[in-house]
Amino acid sequence: MPSPEIPARSRWTGHCRQQAEEGGGIVRISVIGTGYLGATHAACMAELGFEVIGVDIDPAKIERLARGELPFHEPGLAELIVKHVESGRLRFTTDYAEVGGWADVHFIGVGTPQRSGEHAADMRYVDAALTSLAESISKDALIVGKSTVPVGTADRLAGLLAQLRAANGLPGTVELAWNPEFLREGFAVKDTLTPDRIVVGVASEHAEQVLREVYAAPLAADTPWIATDFPTAELVKVAANAFLATKISFINAFSEITEAVGGDIRTLADAIGHDARIGRRFLNAGVGFGGGCLPKDIRALQARAAELGLTSTMRFLSEMDAINLRRRERVVDLAVDVLAADAGHRRAAPVQALQGARIAILGVAFKPDSDDVRDSPALDVANRLYTLGADTAVYDPEANANAAARFPRLDYVDSVEEALRDADLAILLTEWREFRELDPARVAELMATPRLIDGRNVLDRDAWAAAGVPVVGMGQKVVHGAPA
Numbered sequence: 001m002p003s004p005e006i007p008a009r010s011r012w013t014g015h016c017r018q019q020a021e022e023g024g025g026i027v028r029i030s031v032i033g034t035g036y037l038g039a040t041h042a043a044c045m046a047e048l049g050f051e052v053i054g055v056d057i058d059p060a061k062i063e064r065l066a067r068g069e070l071p072f073h074e075p076g077l078a079e080l081i082v083k084h085v086e087s088g089r090l091r092f093t094t095d096y097a098e099v100g101g102w103a104d105v106h107f108i109g110v111g112t113p114q115r116s117g118e119h120a121a122d123m124r125y126v127d128a129a130l131t132s133l134a135e136s137i138s139k140d141a142l143i144v145g146k147s148t149v150p151v152g153t154a155d156r157l158a159g160l161l162a163q164l165r166a167a168n169g170l171p172g173t174v175e176l177a178w179n180p181e182f183l184r185e186g187f188a189v190k191d192t193l194t195p196d197r198i199v200v201g202v203a204s205e206h207a208e209q210v211l212r213e214v215y216a217a218p219l220a221a222d223t224p225w226i227a228t229d230f231p232t233a234e235l236v237k238v239a240a241n242a243f244l245a246t247k248i249s250f251i252n253a254f255s256e257i258t259e260a261v262g263g264d265i266r267t268l269a270d271a272i273g274h275d276a277r278i279g280r281r282f283l284n285a286g287v288g289f290g291g292g293c294l295p296k297d298i299r300a301l302q303a304r305a306a307e308l309g310l311t312s313t314m315r316f317l318s319e320m321d322a323i324n325l326r327r328r329e330r331v332v333d334l335a336v337d338v339l340a341a342d343a344g345h346r347r348a349a350p351v352q353a354l355q356g357a358r359i360a361i362l363g364v365a366f367k368p369d370s371d372d373v374r375d376s377p378a379l380d381v382a383n384r385l386y387t388l389g390a391d392t393a394v395y396d397p398e399a400n401a402n403a404a405a406r407f408p409r410l411d412y413v414d415s416v417e418e419a420l421r422d423a424d425l426a427i428l429l430t431e432w433r434e435f436r437e438l439d440p441a442r443v444a445e446l447m448a449t450p451r452l453i454d455g456r457n458v459l460d461r462d463a464w465a466a467a468g469v470p471v472v473g474m475g476q477k478v479v480h481g482a483p484a
């Protein structure tokens with residue numbers, strides 16, 4: 001539904017052109033929320049030539065960013081932030097008043113985490129950001145939501161925006177658009193500068209035109225452009241994540257079968273992946289998906305469907321979630337089996353098998369090239385093993401600090417060698433290059449009992465076994481702690 005506050009198209013484009021002619025850049029952009037998405041978007045907008053201010057309510061985060069420091073790990077992003085903070089094109093503030101009379105386009109990239117104890121998304125941060133913008137913008141502007149939201153949010157916020165603007169009587173006409181973000185952590189800069197596609201939910205030609213100007217560079221490189229209505233734009237985002245989660249759980253469901261009857265899940269994935277209709281990507285069986293997106297997004301989608309009276313429609317996602325969570329249990333069970341086999345137990349109680357065993361945990365980030373431990377399968381497994389009595393030596397090249405903030409009781413060490421030294425078992429849970437390139441002969445020297453569970457199926461099992469380190473993978477049939 002179009003917002004009642006749509007500025008005349010000619011007035012807007014004329015304004016941008018005038019700014020460009022004055023040499024002040026095509027548009028000034030604010031990015032609200034400077035987390036994984038927002039900090040990346042702000043830096044990339046500066047890279048595209050815009051003047052950018054990032055706004056966050058977390059003063060510590062803003063102080064660090066303003067000094068050119070990235071508060072999290074993302075390849076290539078720190079360099080971009082330093083470059084544009086130094087050039088003066090990128091600034092950071094906690095004060096909405098600095099952007100209200102300044103920016104032409106305001107992107108909202110605040111969090112939409114899972115609500116505590118529920119499946120639904122917590123919309124408090126998006127609502128607060130929209131409200132703060134509505135109460136501080138004093139010129140013509142476009143607000144562009146990028147956060148991942150339940151379908152219907154943009155319509156609701158457009159109504160809220162109109163109400164707030166009418167009540168506060170500030171100058172300028174302000175419209176809302178929705179532009180979901182598809183970046184992957186670890187590839188955030190590349191995905192933002194050269195996205196696979198750009199999707200915009202717009203209520204007017206004017207809004208589309210403004211967004212075409214913002215994304216002129218990727219458009220010039222023939223990036224597919226999908227301009228649609230609000231609900232479609234919102235749904236594209238959650239549909240993409242639901243599809244990706246389903247693909248991962250699909251292959252992991254087959255892992256459960258190969259674990260029961262034998263067979264090689266990696267060969268199976270390669271074979272079906274050759275079919276172009278299926279494709280090989282996102283068919284890597286292992287400890288499953290985690291992070292700040294896929295798990296909470298499939299849960300929020302189920303919650304939203306239920307609100308719409310469509311509980312059965314998205315019920316399959318609860319099965320995908322369950323398959324995914326069973327992968328974490330599988331790794332714990334494998335560790336128990338492997339260690340129980342030492343004592344000659346056919347089946348041991350987890351506590352009996354794990355008590356006192358030193359387990360090297362290789363990786364706790366939810367994926368490589370990120371320090372993000374939100375809903376990390378790796379960290380979950382490490383914590384479960386610790387809770388069951390294992391002595392866990394945890395090493396992640398980037399995520400130790402974030403993991404320690406969540407689970408301080410685990411023993412965090414500073415190098416992979418330290419983790420492996422005297423260990424009774426090693427478990428690879430995040431496929432960092434450092435782990436994929438480990439020398440198995442050196443691993444064999446370091447460990448008390450050389451053996452490894454490959455929770456991501458990335459190692460060459462034969463080569464490792466030949467070097468003296470037997471490896472058990474996911475999707476592999478295992479009897480008495482050893483491959484059948």
Ligand SMILES: NC(=O)c1ccc[n+]([C@@H]2O[C@H](COP(=O)([O-])OP(=O)(O)OC[C@H]3O[C@@H](n4cnc5c(N)ncnc54)[C@H](O)[C@@H]3O)[C@@H](O)[C@H]2O)c1
Pocket residue numbers: 032033034035036037038055056057058061109110111112125126128129132146147148149181182183184185292293
């Ligand atoms: N992380 C990703 O890879 C990614 C990719 C695509 C989409 N998304 C979506 O983007 C959104 C943000 O995700 P994220 O991972 O960057 O979260 P994040 O937690 O890293 O960052 C959110 C930021 O918003 C700030 N914030 C909260 N309320 C605010 C307010 N009222 N005003 C200003 N700042 C405020 C927080 O302090 C925090 O710094 C979510 O909806 C997520 O689903 C994330």
Ligand SMILES: O=c1ccn([C@@H]2O[C@H](COP(=O)(O)OP(=O)(O)O[C@H]3O[C@H](CO)[C@@H](O)[C@H](O)[C@H]3O)[C@@H](O)[C@H]2O)c(=O)[nH]1
Pocket residue numbers: 148181182183184185186241244248281282283284285286287288289290291292293294297366367
């Ligand atoms: O074959 C695979 C592929 C991935 N994963 C796991 O799935 C999770 C998510 O991986 P990925 O999708 O690469 O990371 P994210 O950075 O969370 O990105 C997803 O979530 C973002 C936030 O919504 C979207 O923007 C991206 O398009 C979407 O890929 C990680 O735990 C991976 O280890 C697997 O287990 N097997």
